[in-house]
Amino acid sequence: MSQLNHLLSAADLSRDAAINLLDIAETMASVNDREIKKLPTLRGKTVVNLFFEDSTRTRISFELAAKRLSADVINFSAKGSSVSKGESLKDTAQTLEAMGADGVVIRHSASGAAYTLAHSGWINGSIVNAGDGTHEHPTQALLDAFTIRRRLHGAASTGKALDGVKVAIVGDVLHSRVARSNLLLLNTLGAEVHLVAPPTLLPADASGWNAQIHYDLDGMLHTVKPDAVMMLRVQLERMNAAYFPSEREYARVWGFNADRLALLGEKALLMHPGPMNRGLEISAAAADSPNSTVLEQVANGVSVRMAVLFNLLSGERSIDNV
Amino acid sequence: MSNYLLKNVSLVGQAPTDVLISGEHIFAVGSDAAKQGASAEVIDCTGLVAVPGLVDLHTHLREPGFEASETVLTGTRSAAAGGFTAVHAMANTSPVADTAGVVEQVWSLGLAAGFADVAPVGAVTVGLEGKQLAELAAMADSRAQVRVFSDDGKCVSDPLLMRRALEYVKAFDGVVAQHAQEPRLTEGAQMNEGVVSAELGLAGWPAVAEESIIARDVLLAGHVGSRLHVCHLSTAGSVEIVRWAKARGINVTAEVTPHHLLLTDELARSYDAVYKVNPPLRTQADVFALREALIDGTIDIIATDHAPHPDESKDCEWSAAAFGMLGLEIAASVAFDVLIDSGASHWQRYAEVLSHNPAQIGRLSQQGQPLVAGSIANIALIDPTKRRDAVSTESKSSNNPYLGLTLGGEVVHTIYRGYFTKRDGSVAAVGRDHTAKAGN
16 A cells, blocks of 8 residues: 655645545444444544644544554643744644644644644654645545545445546535635546636636636536536635625525535435534535435544554554454 | 055956055046055956945944844845945934934934945824824934934825825935835735745735835826835836836836845745745746846836844744845845846946946935045955855845846945945944044
């Protein structure tokens, strides 16, 4: 299997490496279905969840993943990141290094923080980017790809990519690390990516992005007939910065509601990384529909993160020994 | 009184000749020099090109207030290492240089250091806050004789205040040097808005935020008939606006930094904050437009925007890092590569953009003088044959984005008012003693 040093960006993954990780995640998922959901693989390894930003969901997902692999887990919650606000990223990293962390899962409000940590020389352990500012969130992209693959191929998922699968990502693309990582990984896996958003919430120059851009959600649903629609969380402070006029207008034009559910194919996935703003980007009817994969995504998140930690931290050990 | 005979020196790229320096002045040039300089110390300048001592219109010396980054002494030593004989010290110190007292303090620190003329820049508004005009006339009338006024680091974004500042400085032949940055369009901005910022997820600093202010300011300068200087112009669009304004006869001058002539936003992909600067590094197309404008005269000068920061302000995540990079020890080499080594221009233009023009804009009559008998002996001597590692050794800070690059046009000697502040590649231990008659 291809061994990674760090997972900082979805772009770090070749097609083979990505499929390999998804396949390991399938194995991990089967572990998660057992009565005793635990493997001895990372016994004696220490994983630090270094969270400079609150995210209970992502943290407990990584925590559970590490614990199921028998790693020792430390949660380090450090609010306020910059030099002016207290201890610097450098000092925190060097502290963890002194304590002997084998893997550091970092969530930070600054884009590039995971990259900086991995390339600074401050720390030798493997770095997993659990979300850096408005840049990337690669394990989210992996769990989304895993979820799509499972829904489309079921038990026959192993070894498959997402060639020709049409995925629409809808909402605040500009500020979304979920969108950036998904765009990269979906392209790597051969999917066709569509971005749907108000022009204010798209990059001013997205010419470097391999995706089709739409402003009209209904039009996209009619013409593209996507296999999966990924709704992004909208942060309400964006409204005050004039990205859109009101919640009502946003929900009407770019929210996923019962009417749009009717435009979705029966087998199409309706995805959301959570936490959802019900009634804003997604209505209750849509969120609770059979198309919705929200809870599957949560469950799959643990399997995918187990696969990532396994790949980064287990050394030469083969997945066949699991 | 020390006398030096510079032997076989090319004056601004011309055929080799001799230059006799006596005390603070150039005493003779050509065959006269050798004849009258029999007792002078001979400096073999074979292969070297002499240009008038370089003048920087945009330097952050950080003193008073931020001495951990730089002091007037270390900053002017860095200037001497880079061939400069005069620097304009920006006003964003602590306290801000917005009173006669502070500008006189900076000016006298420069005099005491003795490595270059230090011309303080006065703040346009009190505390750089953009609300109330600072006492510009008091600074102009002080011993520092301030002629350049700037809120650099911040933009005078209020159009009425900018108009008044432009009008007011006419009384003492001053100039307003604008840091063109529309504040609302750049809230939280981290790097150039474009393809790279979209990928990196860093908040964009759009070109239009610079261009819209420049467009407004040239119109204001034209309307009130005053002098406007545009700091660190960084986009192709800004070049077009300045070109248009000059064609209309508006009294506008513009500067470009060495880093905007050489580096692009692609470097941000490393998330290495040494490349974080304001205005940000732009695209290759912008770099080409800036170079062309520098050569064709649309851009008048190269100014360093030398902005030292301590390691802790750069050794961190990108968004927490300070804006700014070093430049004093690199500018001469970047200019050499862009103008001379490229074959695109000539030494005369080099001397204009690094010495004559900035001295003229800053109204420093004792700087940027032609290399003829009677001029003050401010001279940079450059080796056009050797390439060197782009190191910066004299600044107190090390935020040098050129590290790892090799550049041409090394400054071998710097002569400041007849005194070698740099000789054979080494900066002098002590500065020129202005109280003595002259010389080393």
